[in-house]
Amino acid sequence: xxxxxxxxxxxxxxxxxxxxxxxxxxxxxxxxxxxxxxxxxxxxxxxxxxxxxxxxxxxxxxxxxxxxxxxxxxxxxxxxxxxxxxxxxxxxxxxxxxxxxxxxxxxxxxxxxxxxxxxxxxxxxxxxxxxxxxxxxxxxxxxxxxxxxxxxxxxxxxxxxxxxxxxxxxxxxxxx
Numbered sequence: 001x002x003x004x005x006x007x008x009x010x011x012x013x014x015x016x017x018x019x020x021x022x023x024x025x026x027x028x029x030x031x032x033x034x035x036x037x038x039x040x041x042x043x044x045x046x047x048x049x050x051x052x053x054x055x056x057x058x059x060x061x062x063x064x065x066x067x068x069x070x071x072x073x074x075x076x077x078x079x080x081x082x083x084x085x086x087x088x089x090x091x092x093x094x095x096x097x098x099x100x101x102x103x104x105x106x107x108x109x110x111x112x113x114x115x116x117x118x119x120x121x122x123x124x125x126x127x128x129x130x131x132x133x134x135x136x137x138x139x140x141x142x143x144x145x146x147x148x149x150x151x152x153x154x155x156x157x158x159x160x161x162x163x164x165x166x167x168x169x170x171x172x173x174x175x176x
Contacts, residue, residue, distance in 0.1 A: 006057070013053060013061035020086040022117050024094045025058070025072070028110035029081035039110070046097050049086040058082060069117040077114045077123065085130050095132035099105040 001009075013110065017023065028036065043050040062069040067068040085094040095115070102108060108125070115122040115131055120133060135143070 001126070009053075009055055010057050010064070013057055014064040015062055016086060017065055018093045020039070020088055021119070022087040022091050022094070022115075024054075024085040024098070024115045025042065025077060025113040026083040026085060026098070026110045027081055027084045028052075029114050030109060035105065038090045039097075042097050042101055043094075046093055047087070047089070048094050048097050049084075051086070053082065055082050058084065068086070071121045071123060072103065072114050073115070079101075082113065083110065089138075090134075090136035092134040092136070095128055095134075099132050119129065121145050 028039070031039070040050050042108045059073055059078055062073055070090070085097070087093045095112075098110065099114065102110070111133075112125045114124075115127065117134070
């Protein structure tokens with residue numbers, strides 16, 4: 001690869017990290033071509049992008065970020081084979097894809113090296129279960145809206161049950 005191409009690749013990868021606040025680093029070594037293609041297909045269906053990039057390019061792109069990724073750069077994470085999963089929306093999306101794929105292979109491979117979600121770093125495969133249970137922004141907002149609606153629904157049902165009589169509402173509240 002020519003130097004110009006390498007510089008362009010690092011620029012593109014740097015921009016990719018800036019655009020996606022969620023990324024996972026995997027070790028997918030030892031997978032067959034068919035397995036890698038199957039994994040890519042599962043990723044595509046779940047709106048997760050999978051890329052295989054040399055560790056030196058990943059390191060340079062992470063060094064170009066405003067956030068501190070020294071835990072990934074300085075540790076053993078960027079050794080051996082590395083694949084990247086990018087997701088825009090759901091932090092649990094890549095983890096779910098990875099778990100489903102591992103289940104279909106009946107294997108514990110590919111393994112999670114590291115994950116970054118909103119600049120929080122998770123190192124090691126031991127975090128995969130907890131990452132797969134994270135809720136997305138929309139899910140959290142939905143939960144909050146439901147919690148906020150609950151008291152209003154109770155008051156409305158009290159008003160309807162007592163046929164809009166103030167005395168009925170007062171009695172119902174008194175009984176509670």
